[in-house]
Amino acid sequence: MSMDPCPEVRRPNGTLRAFVEARQLVPDTILPILNRAEALANGAPPFPVSPASSATLLFQQPSTRTYLSFAHAAGALGYHTADLRDMSTTSFEKGESFEDGLRTIAELSELVILRQPDHDALLDFVRSSAALPRPPIVVNAGSGPSEHPTQSLIDVATLHRRGVLDSDRGPKRVVFVGDLQRSRTVNSLLDVLLGWRHLTFVFVPIAGLGPSSCRLQALEAMGRTFEVCDDLDEALANADAVYLQRLQDEYGGGNAQKHEQELESLRLTPERMDCLPKHAVVLHPLPRRREIDPATDHDPRAGWWETVRHGRFVRTALLEALQPESPS
Template identity: 35%
Template sequence: MTAHLDNHTVPSWDLFRKFTIEKRIAFFALDRHPVHILYARQFTRTFLDELYILTNKIRLIAKTNHGKSWLSTLLENRRVMLYFAQPSTRTFLSFATACETMGMRFYDVRSLETSSEMKGETFEDTIRTFSSYFDLVILRHATPNYAEHAAIVLNRSRRPIPLINAGSSKDEHPTQALLDIFTLRKSFEKLGGLSRKTVMLVGDLKRGRTVRSLAVLLAQFAPIHIIFCAPKELAIDDEIIAFLKDHNVTCTQTTDFEANLPKTDAVYMTRTQSEYTDAKSLASSSKAYHTAAYTLTQKHLNHLKPNSIIMHPLPRKNEIAREIDNDPRAMYWRQVRNGMWTRCALIAKIFNIEKKILDH
């Protein structure tokens, strides 16, 4: 049964920000109302299994025009704000098409320059304004902890509505992790499943929010092995390694990309997160990263297993050669498509219409 929060019991942001990550996740448990999607650690294996089934069902229904029309009636009286104060192509369009697929009318603010925050309005007032007009906020922002702060503001208001974190600084990208897990499960569905596989995460692991969120979700499929491959300057945080070891995930940290390719079932490439660095540190990190040592080229394909897959959250720079795009193991364009369906399913769960879809 969903528990409704009394806004008098919601802590202030100054108090909440002092909570441990475990206490924060418990506070935003997915059985509470409103449902806020903020962290990858919110998702249990049961939730992931349910979302996988629901995503596949929505994809199946949408294969016919009749099914598409039916889906578009499910949330036709709901409105969504897409507040993207950080550049985005795929995440924005994925959510926009997901909302449209489910019949929701969406509106967007895609730059702080068009927001009243440029006039000095506090972001708390901006978020509360959204809650006056909309039934869901989908938020991307470069400021750390912005999504959590916005969720607290909403829960302390008289009209608390759900919020989805569509990318928060270097911290989290939980819905990207959901679509990545869906892609991995779909790819290995007839090959024994995702458990006991080896996944190699490559590139800027220190500042890449997609790999942080994905690594956390991979723990739900333990036993599993993760190889973290990056220059020492861009290695994954010790906190993520500790979390994974506590959850029966074996980890290897290496700087040797080519030597580990034959061991992997899935290789997940990432770009340099240059937007989070100053010019001096960018020069050194880019020099370390943009070399053949961390670029997947056609010559590497023979080192990969025949049934392995190649993934990338996109956008890419030069870390995957374009000649690889048509290799049957290249799944990054499939990831793009899967993102729309996964987000359709997530929205359906937030608005509690899962059973209606599964019974269709």
């Protein structure tokens, strides 16, 4: 069952206007988006938006892949795009409040794509923008350590393409490795994957950076099967999918140098890839540091560049689905 963080994510007619948390989508609503993304990747033409529609990309945190794929996706649909990435060039430098800055963007845009550090501020914007004469579409492109819902869609697209989500093939094991405490991509992917009950989750964290006790208690309460493991090679031997994450040291906390050393012991090398079953797939949201040896890039089980390649098509399909008169 989907869970909306606030009523304002939907229009009065019930269609989705804002996508800000991964739990808003369930398999029945995800799969049509993924199928549409596959069609776009295979050359199907996008469904254009109304002429003169504008999109603004406000990115208050660094980004390469998310920014570029959203810019390409909005452009493919015919949006006139503008971006704000250097806050020193905006009126925020003059003391303008975040609320007033976003109100300005909302008044000038049919689509607002936001990356910023405060998830609650994003939800406040969704609520306040719903009262405007022309409420914009709002998409969360990453909110601090909390959420990255569109990345989870892209990761799920790769898992779907590789057969991991096909329950007819029997139970599957998804192994999460690295900094699992402060990772928005891990948070969002777990929320989405809860919709597939044939999946077992295995957590191999950096010491002290495992899933929160609240997360584990919630999984337990839902009756989901999971394991916390400190032997990566053992976890890989039975894995159907692996999700690696770098150290999220930009959010502070703990001993970064010590954690980097511990992550080194979890490094994915060609030798370690030999532990994996032939059918498995390995994902990483990128950017990577030393947790993946680049020598593994050409292994057929390496799915991180496949995920990058398809990201713009998944985001294009999502933006289509959020239109007031969605073709789907």
